[in-house]
Amino acid sequence: MNDSAFHYVDGALHVEGVPAASLAEQFGTPLYVYSRDALTRAYRAYADACAGRKATVHVAVKANSNLAVLNVFARLGAGFDIVSSGELARVLAAGGKASYTVFSGVGKSAAEMREALEAGVKCFNVESIPELHALNEVAKSLGKKAPVSLRVNPDVDAKTHPYISTGLKSNKFGVAFGDARATYREAHDMANLDVVGIDCHIGSQITEVSPYLDAVDKLLDLVEQIESDGMSIRHVDVGGGLGITYDDETPPDIGDFVRTLLAHFEKRGHGQREVYFEPGRSLVGNAGVLLTRVEYLKPGEEKNFAIVDAAMNDLARPAMYEAFHRIVPVIERKASARLYDVVGPVCESGDWLGRDRELAVEQGDLLAILSAGAYGFVMSSNYNTRARAAEIMVDGERARVVREREEVKQLFASESILPD
Template sequence: MNPPISSQAKLPGRPFVAYSNGQLMVEQVVLRDLAAQHGTPLFVYSKAAILAALTAYQRGLAGRKSLICYAMKANSSLAILKLLADAGCGFDIVSSGELERALTVGAEPAKIVFSGVGKTRHEMRQALEAGVGCFNIESLAELEVLDAVARECGKVAPVSIRVNPNVDAKTHPYISTGLKGNKFGIAHEDALAAYQRAATLPGLHVVGIDCHIGSQITEEAPYLEAMDRVLDLVTSIEAAGIAIHHIDFGGGLGIDYNGETPPAADALWARLLERLDARGFGDRKLMIEPGRSLVGNAGVCITEVQYLKPGEQKNFCIVDAAMNDLPRPALYEAFHQIVALQPRDDAPVTYDVVGPVCESGDWLGRDRNLAVQPGDLLAVLSTGAYSMSMSSNYNTRPRPAEVLVDGANSRLIRARESVQDLWRLELP
């Protein structure tokens, strides 16, 4: 349940989202004013929150040869990509569409890594022509196809093999990626043979090793275990005469959705670097691929209460945001804090907060204590990651607008879709 929140309270884990004089604000901007200007549902992001999260990683890696590649599947809005590119980030992409987005905002191709289990030949050609810095290879079959495509293009593809270390990230099964039963990567015990095969293929050049064990990880132990297993492999691979120039430890660091206490990025990297140094790999170039931890707590979704529907077993607070706007609760049974933009002094009632989509799975929060009336505005917190980027047009619902806040200023970074936008490419 949501605990009652004072109109002057700070929101834990979200220093750039707070109440002031009874109004919820992002940085110095009143969210109610943005809702009046742009309508609801509405996504709002804090520039300062994104840069503060990035700075923690940069601080943790200071003095090391490193590259932070933002995992843009978390939120691929162009303005956010431009903000991170300007701050020195590279990008972790998983499709040619994401490649185009990264290049559109001026990303350096050499600072792009192409991940994903299902790269098509067309996508490989596009990435080779663009000059991406590395392909993270996820299967033996992909090795062979990329070699053939690279030779057809007269190119040599820089490659890193994504190793599946069989480490339990202790997260939701849908976002765990480092266990034997997951579709990602090449099994730890098969990795050396895969590297030996890659080294024989003329269209490929081995440059690194990659490991990513999951998302929303809140403990350091899985990272340390995965690091040890990867470093064991690097030792074996180099003993076989294949040089590893960079080590990519992926991303996956969690955020505070509901009282979770993941390690701070700089503290986590202090521990990982300590282990790296102790094992004699401190001089290697490091690559990491954070996503959620850079943008997740920077975002809120504003939604308007439409109806209150009391029931014998449940009370429903029906809002204008839905599972097509915020898929995480329906997809993962994920928890997001939900708070009023202007808290009332009325006694709270326990509601399920639900949307208008015709699915029983269309809910944003269950059993939430809220003092609300129709017309009130609510903020769904921690929606900067895997919300707009996973949204859809189910029920022919146009996707929301997006706004980026910078101090006392705000600007529209994506216009709200119209219904006509949705069928622009259709033929009756």
């Protein structure tokens, strides 16, 4: 198990104090299950390492936007990092504060800017000169000054999957490093913008500290240049992206990671700066599992297939990134294992959840797909007109439905056919 919240008792997988099999029986499958304890411990690892320092934690909503998950973090005093006005609405509905929220994203619309300004967000992470002009105009129309931080692309290789690497010259994100100083001067001259910080985000599922240190060095070099131009940078946002253990990865301990970065700020003579962390996956990834039931075991000439009731529409990461998730039995069997590809019922050859897995399994058995708390339900879809899974939060020995399972009729309730 990747997290002690998910453990076996007498051969039966438990989520905190609740048998996983009982959750599947009560709520059906496919089923997302989250542990409140795992969420809390991950957040506190960040918060405790930031304690006593000018450092704050802003939860990346895109990793898991369920209201109950966000509410757990809001109760712990978290800030949030959003990439849409829809995510802002979720944060507010979950008890979060706009004044603790930073608005990131490469394509904010004028309407989204207006909503965020009216709500009073903490800062806009701006990614281009045209976006600066648009935000200045929106702020002017409201008689406000928008707090801004430029997302700078430091051209640092995060050594991760190309789809989730965001800090290279070839990526769509951020202002080019060589253009950043001039862009700050341009932002400073706009009457309705208040330049308050600098931001970067170099990628996701990063398992080494060195790329962060490289990025921080480049940011601080730039900060010194910007301040020599007469501007004041109050905070440095180092983004998120810290990896988790899906298989055999060995990411740094969260507390050690935070303390190492903060110590580097002090070493560079910037210990007075406020530092923002924007974790997502490292907070929620190993706090969730996807339960699924084996529908059929299908032997083949070259492969054996375990066909389950979860599919690529429920968990897109394997099909999208060829991502690995451990798959374990909910009830362990004392039988010889066979090699299976675990696949879903969606009509696509890319509909697989795990390849070449040794499983002792029979038709009707339950499986748990681990490390599914991040980019799981949030990326799910209704492809093949499949209703999306329910979401459950376990808190000790209690389990609560935090999102009802969809019904098929809901999927086309807003559609209509042409009249005769």
